[in-house]
Amino acid sequence: MRFLARSLTGLFLAALTLGLLAIGASLIAGALSERLSTERPAQPARERVFSANVQTVTPGVLTPxxxxxxxxxSRRTLELRAPRGGRVLEIADGVEDGATVTQGQVLVRLDPADATSARDLxxxxxxxxxxxxxxxxxxxxLARDDLAAADAQANLRRQALTRQEDLLARGVGSAAAVxxxxLALSSAEQxxxxxxxxxxxxxxxxxQAASGLTRARIALAEAERALDDTVIRASFTGRLNxxxxxxxGxxxxxxxxxxxxxxxxxEVSFRLSTAQFSRLLDDQGSLIAAPVAVSxxxxxxxxxxxxxVDRVGAAVGEGATGRLIYAALDAARGFRPGDFVTVAIAEPEVAGxxxxPATAVDSTGGILVVGAEDRLEVQVVPVLRRQGDDVIVDVRGIAGREVVVERSPLLGAGIRINPIRPGSTATDASPDARAQVQPAALTETIQLTPERRAGLIAFVEGNARMPDEAKARMLEQLAQDQVPAQVVTRLEDRMGG
Structure with missing residues (x-):
């Protein structure tokens, strides 16, 4: 009986506990449902303001x-060739690749024996x-003297004939004498x-003798020239190659x-496109002597x-395009023929x-201009030139206004920004404005020292685990004047580890 009473008591307490838990769960569910169904007043949305670097554009004169x-x-190159065949008898000291020789210096002597014999003959x-x-x-x-004597003899015979004819006319001569x-005069004339x-x-x-003498002298001159050709000299001061x-031999x-x-x-030869070449022509269509810088x-x-700039190629050439330009260099010390160099050609000045930066202009020539209440406006400007990471644009239509120098996907027309002008930072804004500022996707860049750049390049090239495409992209970034700070920090952290 005692066991039965205790069992019933336990069942009662368990049922009571379950009932209390059910009541508690019901109360909690009701409270949550009431709280979720209660409507609260909506809070006003806060406008997002982005920070962006801006720059005031001022029209000026630039040299693209x-x-x-x-x-x-080299504008003067000479091939040294043997004018005649023969054995090399002597080579002057210093005749080797890269050696400097002076004008008139003897370089090579050929065996002159055959040439000397020909000269003597x-x-x-x-x-x-x-x-x-x-x-x-x-x-x-002698021939002239013989002719003079014959003429004198003929004159005497003529006088004798005249005398005999005169005697015959006076009747004291004879026809036989005449x-x-x-006959004697005829013989003298013959x-x-x-x-x-x-x-x-x-x-x-x-x-004939005079002609023979001329031919002999020509032969002697040829023989002497052949003898001189056995000695090969430098025509001008230069280097041997x-x-x-x-x-x-x-x-x-x-x-x-x-x-x-x-x-x-x-001189330096380089090829330009037809459009680039047209910018180096004057009003008459002649090539201007534009300054060039070679590095x-x-x-x-x-x-x-x-x-x-000195001249332009006469023809385009088979399989080539554009124009081949030649520029004469002044005091080009350190350069050698065959060097592959970078050429910067100064075009005529452009005004207005x-x-x-190239990041300020999109593919259609649109730029973001700061308007009223620091809101952005889109303006389309003519892009005249692209020079590396910069562009030259015609800004006469937006003179004196501020433009965003680094666009990002977060910036567009109507967006309000916190302009960061040269010499100021985003922290210069008011506390309320700073609370609203959201950083734009702008990349900070730094300039590396040669030693620091060389160390980073060596680390990237020696990293065997880095894919080739990523390595090429990383080396291209490190070769620029301004390198992203995030890339430098990541590489230096790996190097330190």
């Missing part, structure tokens, strides 16, 4: 620059021709004609021995030179423009 890549060339031929000329002159003189005198023929032959001999000659006629380059007369980055040390 066109950047291209070119190759250094030509000299003997000249002597023989000169002797022939002298002999001809003497023969001409006939004998006439002798005179023979002497004239001999004189003509003597004159022809003199002319591609030296292939060796002492004792045999060279053929016109064989290339070396190349002589003038390092003080350099070459060598392990962080820059070699630079200046010059002016301003230089803005």
């Amino acid at each position: 620059q066109t950047v291209a890549f070119g190759e250094i060339r 030509a000299q003997a031929g000249v002597s023989e021709a000169e002797a022939e000329v002298r002999d001809g002159d003497r023969g001409l003189l 006939e004998t005198a006439a 002798a005179t004609l023979s002497r004239r023929s001999a004189l003509a032959q003597a004159e022809a001999r003199v002319d 591609g030296v292939t000659v060796v002492a004792g 045999l060279v053929g006629a016109n064989e290339r021995l070396a190349e002589l380059i003038d390092p003080d007369r350099l 070459l980055d060598v392990l962080g040390a820059e070699i630079a030179a200046v010059g002016r 423009v301003a230089l803005l």
Whole structure:
């Protein structure tokens, strides 16, 4: 009986507990339902204000620059070739690649034995021709004397004939004497004609001798020139390149021995598009002598030179486009022909423009202008040039107004901003405004020292776990003048770890 009473008591207490729990759950559910169903007054939404860097645009005069890549060339290059074949007898000291030689310096001597023999034979031929000329002159003189004697003899015979005819006319002479005198005159005239023929032959001999002397002298000049060609000299002061000659070797006629380059007369050749080339023309369509600046980055040390546009290629060339431009350089020290350099060409000045960051302009030329109550307005301006990370725009329509220099997806027409002007920060705003400011998606950049940049580049290149695409993108960012601070911080944290 006692067991039954205790069991009933336990069941009663359990039922009572469950009932109390059910009542409590019902009360809590009712309270929650009442609280959720109660309508409260809606709070007014707060307008979001973003911070953005702004800049006042002022029209001015700028000199646009066109950047291209070119190759250094020498304006005076000479190929040293052997004029005649022969054995290399001697090579001057210092005849090697990169050596500097002076004008007139002897570089190579070929064996002159054959050339010397030919010169001596030509000299003997000249002597023989000169002797022939002298002999001809003497023969001409004798021929003239013979002709003079024959003329005198004919005159005497003519006088004798005249005397016999006079005697015959007075009746004291005879016809036989006249006939004998006439025959003698005829013989004398025949002798005179023979002497004239001999004189003509003597004159022809003199002319032939003169021609032979001229030919002999020409042969001697050729022989002397051939002898001089055995000595190869530097035509101007310069540096040698591609030296292939060796002492004792045999060279053929016109064989290339070396190349002589003038390092003080350099030029740069670069190719521009047709649109870029048209900006370098004057009103008459002639190429202007635009200033150029050439630079070459060598392990962080820059070699630079200046010059002016000199000429343009006569033809486009097969498979090429644009125009090939040549610019003469002034005092281009440190450069060598074949260097691949960066060329900056100064175009004619443009007025009424301003230089803005490329991040301030969208693809359609629209920019964000700060209007009333610091709200943004969209203005479309003509984009004249794009120069690296900057653009040159025509700002005469928005002169004196402030524009956002770094656009972001959060900024647009009608958005209210907290303008950050040069020399101020976002903390300069009032406390209420700072509470409303939301940071725009703007990237902070810093300028690295050469040592710091080199360390970061070495770390990225030596990271084998980084994908190639990410590594290339990271190296491209590190090569810029302004590097994102977030990238630098992330890399330096990994390097420190």
